Amino acid sequence: MNILKKAAGKILYGIAKLLSVVLDVFIKVVEAIVTVLGNVTKGLIAFIGMGGCLLLFIFSGPLGLLLLMNPLVLFAILFFVIFPLLGTKFVSYLKYIKYIVTEFLFDRARYLIDGISYQFESFSEYKDKYRRMEEERKRREQQQRWNEQQRVWEERFRQWSEYQRQNSGYSDYEWYRQNAGNSNQNMYQDPTIEFKKKYEESCDLLGVKYDADKYEIKLAYRKKAKEYHPDLNKSPDATVMFQKINNAYEFLSDSNIERYRRMS
Template structure:
C-alpha cells in the first residue's frame, strides 16, 4: 500500500512539474519575442528622432494606428508582456517549487521512509520565499564587494593615497566622485579589509565552464538554471537512479555521478558561471 501511495504522489509531483515547466517555457518565449519587438520599435523611434514627434502629433498618424488594430496590439503587447511575463514566471516558479517539493517529499516518505520536511504545502512556499530573500541578500553583498574592489583598483591606478571606505557613502559612484573632488584625492582613512577570495578570478577559465556545463547536462538542466530548478532536477534524477529503487546495471555509478554534479552546482559556482556570461 505504501508503494502505491508513494508512486501516486510521485506521479502527481512529476505531472505538476512538467505542466508548470511548460507554462514557464511558454511565458519566457513570449517575453523574449515581445521584448525583441520592443527593442525594434525603440530602435526605429531613436533612428527617426524628431520626425517621429511630427507623426505622433499628426491626426493622420493616429488614424493609421486606430485603423490597424494588429499593429496597435503588437505595440501594446510589446510593452505589457515583458513586464507581466516576468512576474508570472516568478509566481509559476514559486508554485512549482511548493507543489513539487510537497508531493516528492510525500513520495519519499512512502517509498524510502524519509520524513517530510513540512506537513503543509504552504510551509514549502514559506521556505521558498525565505531562500529567495537569503539569495537576494547574498547577491547584494556580492555586488557591494565587487564595487568596493573595483573602487580600490581604480584608486590605486590613480596613484594610491588614503581614502574613505565605501560604507561611508553607500553609493559607489558618489563614493568615487567624492574621492576625486578638488582635483585630487579625497583625504581620509581607509579602515576596510579586502581579501582576494578567488570568487571573482578565473571567470574566463574554459575548464570551469566545461565542468559546469557538463554537470548541467548530467542533471538535464539548462546552463542558466537557477538553484531551485537544479534542486528539482537533482531530486528527480536521484530518485530515478537510487540504488534502493533502480536495480539496473550502472545505476549506482550514475547515482554517484548525479550527486557529484549537484555538489558542483552550488550557489558560488552558479553565481560564478553567470558572471562569466
C-alpha cells in the same frame, strides 16, 4: 496496505516529476519570449527615438488616429510594451508556484514510499520557505555585486598609488612623453574625483548628508526602498528608481564611508 501506500507514493512522485519538467519547459519558453520581446521593444524605442518627430507628426494626424483605432495595432502596442514588463513578474510567479506545488507533492510521495515525515504540514509553510530562499539568493547576489564593486575600486586606487610611487620623480609632462602610445594610460588616472562624485550622488539619491554615518544611511535607505518598492509604488519608474536606491545603498558601504571621510 504498505504495498498500496508505496504504489500510491510512486504514482504521486511520478506526477510531481512530470509536473516539474512541464513547468520547467514552460518557464524557459516564457523567459525566451520575454527576452526576445524585450530586445524588440528596445529596438523599437531606439528607432522611434531616431525618427520621433516624423512618427509624432504621423500619429497626430488622421492616419495616426486610424492606426490607433485598429485593434491589431493596439494589440501589437500592448503586446510589445506591456508583455515584457509583466512577463518578468509572470516568470517569477511561475517559479514560485512550481516550487511550492512540486515540493509539497514530493514530500507526500516520500512519506508514502519511505515513511519520511513531511518537511512542512501546509502550503503556507512552503511559501514561507520559498520567500526566505529568494531573500537569501538576493542577499548573496547583492554581496557578490558589492564584493566585485569593491575589488574594482581597490584595484584602481592600488594602481594609482603604484603609479605615483614609481613616477614620483617625473613631472606629468615627462611621464606622458615616455608613455605616449601606451594603451594602459587610462589605468593610472586618479580615481578620487570619480569616487567622490559617485559617493555624493548616492547620498543625494538617498537624501542624506555627505557626512552621514552608516545608521543614518541605513534608515534613509529603508524609507526610500519602502517608498519606491514596486509592490507598493505603481508608478512606471518605480522599479528603476528602486534599483538605483539599492545600488546607492550598496555603494555607501562602511569601507566607502571611511574612504570618503579620509578624502574630505
